[in-house]
């Protein structure tokens with residue numbers, strides 16, 4: 030059982046005074062009034078009474094980072110099965126270990142994942158995991174972070190878990206910080222019927238739909254061989270792409286496929302560190318996606334293939350890779366990177382967040398520039414390229430403070446102990 034929450038400012042009026050407010054659209058020095066979980070007012074010298082005032086002078090306030098693709102319970106498998114490419118890593122190590130995880134294990138893994146997300150400035154994560162992972166919602170409620178919880182379904186020789194989606198959706202809806210989504214694992218792990226059924230259910234329930242797509246060359250070749258089409262073309266032919274679809278990776282794509290994605294309104298979640306670590310080869314053509322006007326988000330992927338859940342690190346790596354790929358130092362624009370990591374992710378998940386604007390969800394991060402971000406110069410460059418998780422001072426989610434002075438307000442050390450015990454058992458095969 031995870032302890033109940035003890036947040037500062039639960040339901041109260043918060044005033045953030047004197048910060049430099051930076052989102053993907055503008056930079057202003059102003060105060061901000063937060064009420065009922067939303068940003069109510071932005072302006073200079075706000076006079077309204079607040080129950081609590083946070084002094085942000087000399088600090089930078091950004092929208093909370095949105096991790097658009099991760100598998101939180103995989104914290105259980107961090108620093109495990111190193112040095113294998115995706116297909117072998119999944120079949121030989123990850124899936125057998127995951128099969129041993131109980132609902133409680135997923136919750137423990139999720140708890141540690143949520144803690145790490147918050148401490149590195151993430152206020153919402155798109156979690157994709159198997160049936161049972163609805164329990165991660167309890168961890169997010171307890172630590173105060175937002176989740177979109179995608180039920181991961183696939184055909185794996187036995188019957189798929191499609192029949193359990195309804196139960197998953199209603200269990201997720203019981204958690205106050207979570208909303209449900211449906212994920213078909215990938216075009217190679219799901220048959221045509223399951224892909225169509227999965228998207229059909231998401232449409233019927235008005236939920237976000239997610240899948241891994243065009244992650245590796247192996248997947249690309251298998252898809253062409255089996256269906257005579259490249260993965261994105263195949264997904265389009267089945268009617269899977271629209272504004273409520275989120276495509277993780279989408280790296281091995283042609284210009285034509287980028288055009289298809291942009292036109293459909295589907296979003297892509299670029300996971301640069303996971304791609305590098307699993308040696309997927311090539312580099313996602315992010316600049317071409319941007320030129321095509323696609324909705325771009327960033328993700329870490331699971332802690333087993335990253336190995337952190339740090340979105341600040343992810344912004345920097347995404348930018349560096351684009352500079353390197355295009356032999357162009359102007360690629361990986363820092364303002365764009367912040368937009369992808371905040372507004373892009375929020376848009377992809379259907380959240381009115383990722384901006385610092387009146388009426389938006391009060392999901393915010395206060396950064397202390399310390400010694401490593403100064404002198405600020407271009408503040409976007411400071412955020413995307415100089416910042417690290419140690420600069421994360423305060424994290425506010427839905428108007429409530431989750432992290433203060435770089436520490437979680439509600440972290441339970443006993444849950445960490447239980448996590449370590451269970452991770453040991455799962456990895457040693459004794460569970």
Ligand SMILES: [Zn+2]
Nearest residue numbers: 241277330331
């Ligand atoms: Zn993934």
